[in-house]
Each structure stands twice: as structure tokens, then as C-alpha cells.
Amino acid sequence: MPVAGVDIGSLSTEVVILEKGKILAGIIVSTGANSKVAAEKAMQMALEKSGLARDNLQYIIATGYGRVSAPFAHEKVTEITCHGRGAFSLDSGVRTVIDIGGQDSKVIRLNSRGKVVDFVMNEKCAAGTGRFLEVMAHALEMDLAEMSRLAPLARKTVTISSMCTVFAESEVVSLIAEGYPREEIVKGIITSIVERTVSMANRVGVEGTLMMTGGVAKNAAIVKALQESLGIKITVPQEPQVVGALGAALLAEEGLEKKEG
Amino acid sequence: MLDLIKKYMAREKGPDMLRRPAIYSLGQAMVRYNLLKFPYRATAMMVEYGLEQTKKVYNRRLPFVWTSAFFPTELLHAMGIPAFSPEIAAALAASLGFQGNFLREAESRWWGRDNCSFHRCAIGGLFSHYYPLPSAFCASSHLCEGAVLMFGSLARVYHRPFMLLDVPVEQEDDSLNYVIGQLKQIISSLEEITGITLQNGKLQEAVANAEGTRRAMQEINELRRHPYSPLTSREAFSYLYLNFTGLGSRAMLRVYETLARELEERIREKKTPEKPLRFKLLWLHLPPFYRNNILEYLEEKGARVVFEEFNHVYWGAMDVSRPLESIAGRMLSHFSYGHISRRIEIIKELAADYNVDGVIHFSHWGCRQSCGSLRMIRDSLQKEGLPFLVLDGDCIDNRNYAPGQVQTRIDGFLEMLA
Amino acid sequence: MGQTAWEEAFWQRLEEAENDFRQKNGKIAWFCSYTPVEIISSCGLHPYRFSGKEGTSYYADSFLHSSLCFFVRGCLERVLKGEEKNLEGVVLVNSCLAMSHLFFALQKYSSCSFSYLLDLPRYDSQPAREFWSQVLRKFHRALSKYRGIESTEKELWEQIYLYRENRRRLQQLYERREGQVAADGHELIRLVEAFTILPPADFQEIYEAYSRDIFNKKNTLNGPRIFLTGSSMPGGLAKLIHESGGVLVLDDLCIGRRILQFTGEPEAGEDPYSFLARQYLQREPCARMKSAGENLAKLEDMLKKYQIEGMIFFYLKFCDPWYYYGQLLKEIVKDIPVLILEGEYASAGTGQMRTRISAFLEMIR
The missing domain is CATH 3.30.420.40 (ATPase, nucleotide binding domain)
Incomplete structure (x- = not known):
């Protein structure tokens, strides 16, 4: 059936x-x-x-x-x-799932039967969601694929110190104006979203195999940075x-x- | 009827009528002749009392004060000074749908949208002359810091006295004496400002009312543990007005005693709830007051909020022979003030008492007190095996309300409980 | 701005002294300027002001809500990341809700062996002073007990006088700024910072070097005369005003002048706790104190006296006390242009702040 x-x-x-x-x-x-x-x-x-x-x-x-x-x-x-x-x-070894969605990011904890036992989602603001990436990509006048392609080329990371999307966007604009290479800014943006996600993941605790789902999981640069920051391997289907x-x-x-x- | 009022309010000059004392007399008459429908007789009594009090503050000839949510209103009832609660006024504005006017008014003069919207709404209400300018601003410092700061600022702007009850965090003798001393000082300042003298025995009377109210509240809370308890969370929250302004009054005592009797009667009738009850939940902090269906949506899904942190009777018996000590003791014993472990212990206690399946925290944007240490609450509840959901939102400002986001979180939570 | 080799060497020396201090054991971090450092120091420990990690605080954000100010989150970030070596304890004041929550988080999630929250009144009245003195007495007892020592009132008096001497020294630098000034305010703020980090004797040396070699040899500064006030702020902000061409004449900051207002003499028979309580409560208030609004009335006179041409007010996003203070400031101060900056605990260097400050300075000159 x-x-x-x-x-x-x-x-x-x-x-x-x-x-x-x-x-x-x-x-x-x-x-x-x-x-x-x-x-x-x-x-x-x-x-x-x-x-x-x-x-x-x-x-x-x-x-x-x-x-x-x-x-x-x-x-x-x-x-x-x-x-x-x-x-x-x-x-069936998956105990933690990360999904960076367009409007909502979430970290989900599963038990050994695959049942959801806890989850956290982003706070009200868009920082740390797919929307944040979009806004930043827009500020840089590039698409998400290009961001993923550019990130590994960066020799240094520019720190995006602003936490909120609105602040961060104007910060990115001023970084562009100050002449920072775009790949470094991209890397900074990725670091920012990754750290956000890690902070969310820490709230529920990461256990067992960690799988990343959703469209953002296709972005190799983000997965790599997330792996480095969490210190564990991420499975991407x-x-x-x-x-x-x-x-x-x-x-x-x-x-x-x-x-x- | 309520729809008619809302429709009227939506007109440009709609809120104007709120400033006319006659409107409140009309409202009282409507309540008395049963033209308005209420779920309980107690609710009708509360509304009538609320209208009476509000009529007094719009009278313009009588002294009255603004009080913050946790200010000891026993003093005011003992002296017969009406209290206006800007937070309740904000909740009312939100429920009638014109909070937007006030928020915009506040934001056009004072910057920012990061402070508490209860307060932003109240500021706008005062700036636009809809909320009455009081003889004095009275705030207490425990729990809500925003109100202290807002009252202090408004008092400066409008050249009115600002009375602050500074409540320490530790429950010790030094703290008690410090608070008692301030209560005395506040009484004499109020006497000076309003020309009203505190009569002998009146404070004892107010404390006796407060003590009676405490017992009635405990009775109600006990009744709510019953499987046939008919009181919904939305209804329970509707009494917030009394919790913020009524303690010490004869009226609050009568309302709660009536409510307790009504609940008892209805439980005896053993009416089963319309929807089968799948989950029992505990609600932390307040719900949104603008049009929303969060609590109803939960009921629809078979999840019922059986108790709210806000209705917990945290203070012990009050001794009529030592009124000031009793009031100060009540201030100092608030479980949500002081070390976070106090709040966590009470949450765990309530969860056990009401045998809940999960706990929901509504995180009102800008409330540093309730949102600050959510992680610790989560960790502690997790140890008890109690699922915990944080709903980020705003009680007053519906521009911060995203129904889709809220629904997804609630659905996900209930799927997890299943 | 052209620094002489002398000056450069001095600032470098100051930084080295601070770095040396950071290697010490027995350090007790404090976070609010109402902390009675004298008591900590009388118990043989090293109190020093903790400043948050500037920039993002992703790690701390899984412990503290994102609507708490960036300063407290930055502080937690630094502690949890283990960036602060040899931290033995933390002492906080319930000066605002954010600070209280920071305390709960530090107590639970950091590995410090001593933590304490002081209950600071919001009044400066006789009963409040009595209450605060009891709080201080209890704190002294708790800390002595923790150390397993008997710290006496005599030892406490010694520390009170030591710190008071340094406060007086620094206050001298803040004097005579009604007319032309030679040292920009950001330097004074930097020295105050050193005062809050270094042990009193080490600071005294630094101070003497500064006043002997630098302070009296400076040329007068030209530029719009600025008054800086507001909440806790990122380190570079005061310097940014100087670099943008302004002259920081005076500040009303807990990281600046306010912490120095402790110069009185004890009354006959007064115990050290009462003296400390009086000194700490009588100074110009933080925005969280009841008298903050009342104190604004005095501000206008001060602005006139110091011929201030522009006021810069900074507040950290999500800081309620300074948010409301800022509103009052705006309602009350009408004669002098005010630049209001809202920010995170990071953005001192970014183009945004620089542009706003430069434009403001251009506007008033």
C-alpha cells in the first residue's frame, strides 16, 4: 500500500x-x-x-x-x-539531529527507539536560521552556493561580532566597504551561524551519531565548520x-x- | 457584547471613552443587570469591582497611585487609595486590540523595542493621555526591575513622587527590618501626598482580608487538582487584575471565596470535560493577552494547562496583630525572587502536586527576570524526567507573535509527549 | 594620535603589569563597581575587575537568554571557555537582573570554588546604609570562613586606606578639567581600569610613573569637549572618541570617575562596614539606584562648569537601567547636543560607531 x-x-x-x-x-x-x-x-x-x-x-x-x-x-x-x-x-545510531531550516533551526534529541525526547529551536529572532544566511548572502550580492564555494578560499576569518541579524547585516555592509575579501566575510558569516547552532545543540546536549538534515546540510563549508566546532563527525545523508x-x-x-x- | 466594544475601540477616537468615568458606571449597571455574560459569578463580581476602581482613578479629583505588579496593595486598601495597575491596563488594551496605538506612541517618543511591552504600552498610554496621571508612582523592586525603572523615569518626567519599596533578596532579619522601615516611610509619604490618614485598625483589617484571600486562593488551588475542575487556565488568568491590585481589599476576598464555592459546586456536578484529557501541563509566566488561541489550541489537542506558576500561594499565614511584619514577610518570601533555585524548587513542587506531563514557559520578550535562567530550569526538569517547552513570544506586542512558529513548537512538544 | 616613545613605553609597561597579575593564584573576579574590593583583599585574595569577552558569546548563549545584555553574556563566555587562568572565585552584586542571572550561571556552571552574591540596596538612606553594612559584614565572615582564616577589622581598615589612597590619587587627575585639558579622558579611564585590576601597591607605582613622566608634560588638547556617560561599554569606545578628534573631558561611568568617589573619613567609633557602606552608597549613582533620576538635575550644572560641548551616551542593548536613564537624559538635557549610541559589547571598532561619533563631532564644531 x-x-x-x-x-x-x-x-x-x-x-x-x-x-x-x-x-x-x-x-x-x-x-x-x-x-x-x-x-x-x-x-x-x-x-x-x-x-x-x-x-x-x-x-x-x-x-x-x-x-x-x-x-x-x-x-x-x-x-x-x-x-x-x-x-x-x-x-539507527542517530541520537541527535540538526536541521537549519529557513524560518526555524532545530536540534532534536532521540532515544534508542528513535523517539523525540527533547528539542530546542531558535529564539524569536532570525539569527542562526536559513533566513540569516539569505540576508547575509543578499548583502554580499551572491547566492548560497557561491558562499559555500568561496568559504574554503578564505585565508583568515573576519569576525562578525554582531549577534542579531539586523546588526550583523550592517556590519557585513561595512566590512565590504572596508575592503575585506568576500571569502573572508563569507567565512565569518558561516562561523557565526555555526556557533549559534552549536550553542543551541549544547542546550539539549549532543549524543550518539549526529545527523544533519535539511537543505543547509548540502553546504559543505557549514557542515565542516560545524564538525570542527562540535568536535564530532556529522553524518549527512x-x-x-x-x-x-x-x-x-x-x-x-x-x-x-x-x-x- | 465584547465584540461590540472591540468594534467601537477600533475607531479612531474609540479609546477616548475609556477616560470617562460615566462609561464605568454604565459598565457596572450592565454587570448588575446581567447584560454581560461571565463564566462565573465571581468573575462578574471582579469586573464590577474593577469598574468601580477604574471609575475612581478617572475621576480626576480623588488621589490615586500607579502600582507595579508586586507592590503591597494592603497599604493602599487600608488607606482607601485606589490603585491603577499599568500592566493590567496594558493587558486590557491588548485584549481589546488597541495596544498598538500605545506601543507606537511610546516608540515614537522613546526609542527601542527591547524593553518589556507591558511597560512600553503603559508609557504610550500615559503619553497619549489615555492612562490617568497619578498622585504618585509606587513600585516594589522584587521580581520586576523594569517597573521600578519605568516608574522612576515617569515620575521625573511628570514631576510626581516616586515611592520605591526596595526588597532585598535574602530572607533574613536585616532584610525584614529594612522592608518594614520602608513600609512605614511609604505610609507617611502617602499620607502627606494624598491628605488621607491611615486610621487605627485599618491596616489590621487589610491584612485580615489578605489572609482570608490567601486561604480562599489555597482552597481554589486545591480544587483545581480535582479531575473535574472546570476552571480553564484562561479563566484563571482573568483574575490577574485582583492578584496585581486587590490584595488587602474586602472585594478580592469576596471574589475568591465566591469562586471557591462555585468551583466546589461544579465539581460536585461531575461534568466531564468536552475533550478527553491527554496531557496535563504547568504554565510558567504569563500568557499573551492579545487575540491568540494558544491555551485554547492546547485544549483542542487534549492538553490542558492545569495550573499556573502565577497563582501559586507562595507566602505563609499573615498575622493580623503584626501587619507590617506580615506584609514585609510576604514580599521577601516570593519564590521567583532571590536565588533561582527557589523558583526551580517551586516549579518541581507544583509539577508534582498537579501531576503534570510537561511544563511550558512563555518567555515574554524583555522580561529579564523570568527568561534569564531558563537553562537551569530546563536542566533541573530534565533530571525529573519532565519535558519542558520554551515558547518565545510577547504578552502584549502582537507584532512579536508568529502563530506558525508557536504552533510548530506546541505540536512538536505534544508529539513528543505522546 | 602621536604618542611619544615615553608614553608608548608607559602603556606597554602597564599592560605587562596586568598580564603578570593574570598569572597569579587566588584571584577573585568582580563584575560590578559596588563590590567591596577591600574586604576581598583583607582576606588575602586578589580582587580584580572582570571584563567580558568582546564580540560573540555563543557558548554562554546556551546558558543565558539572548535578551540579557551582552556584557553578562560576554563575561560568562570568557569564564566557561576557560580563558581566565587561576580564577578562584567570583563575587557579584545583584545590581540588575542580568547580573543576578550571571551569578546563578557562574555558580552552577563554572569551576570556581568560591561564589557570592551581594545584596545591594537601591537607596542611599540611613536604613539602607545599615542594611548594606550588615551585608558587607556577612560577606567578610563568609570569605574568612572560606579561607579558613581570621580576617580582622584592623586588616580591613588597612585595605580600606590602601584603596582609598589610590582612589584619591586618580581623583586628582580628574580635577582641574574645567579649562583646557592635557590628558584625554580615555587615558584616565585606562588608568582606572588598571586600578581595578592591579594590587594597590603595583598600581601606585604605575600611577607615579604616569603622573611623573607623562601627565605633567602633555600639551593641551584641542577639539570638541565631550562628556561620556552610560552603561558598561566595550573597552575601545572612549579611545574612539579621542581618535575621532574629540576631547573627552569628563565621564560619568562606573568604569571611570564614579568608582573613585570614596574619599571620606570615618567618623569616631565607626566600624569598617558602616564606613564602607556609607562610601559606596553615597557616590554618584548607577542608573539602577533610586536617586539616578534625581541626580540628573545636578548634571546640567556640571556640564556648564566643564564647558561641555557634546554628550555621548552609550548603552548596551538589553540593559534596562541605562535604557530608562537614557530616556530621561533625552527629556531633561536640552541645551547640549547628545549622541545616543546603542550597541553590543563589541562594536567599538566597527565603522558604524566610528561614523556616528565622527559625524557628531563634525556637527558640534
């Missing part, structure tokens, strides 16, 4: 279709202005790829910010539980972006089993 998990984030939307634990399709599209449209589009693409019709899907769970307004979901589960579940299914949707799909299978009892 095929089921689906849909993760509708502020930046991208993912769909995973699953049958008996096997992934039939995994799709990533950008969310754009309308999350409903993006969800429909991603679902359509996933169905095409798996050769299924909408009616074949027995259970659908939506997660992420758009979950509340997801058009076709049978159930809504937060990305905290889904990322935890998804990460644990990929590696092949497709970190779909972990949330995968978790949702796995929960859908469980939900289906329960329903059919």
Missing part, C-alpha cells in the same frame, strides 16, 4: 512516496509564493515518477510550515517529529532535503498500519 510524506517548507517542498519501506519517488521543488500550488506540483511529479495515481495513495502526512494548509493530507505532523523519524530510519518528507512517509505507513490494525 503506497503512502506519501509531504514536507512543505518556506523555501522548498518535498514529496516522498513509500511502499513497504521502499522509496518509489522523491521530489524536490521550490515553494515559491504559494505553498499549496507547490505541494500539488510536487505531488503530481512524484505520482508520475512512481507511476501511481492519486487514489493509490492510502495515507498522506504533511509536515513543514505549509502543513496546516496542505490540501490533501490525512494527518499533519511537525517537522520535529518527521526529521527525527526520517534520520533514525537512515541510521545523500539527500538531506527529503529527510523530513521521508519521516512523514514513514509515519504515514505506521499510521496506516494502526488504522488497519
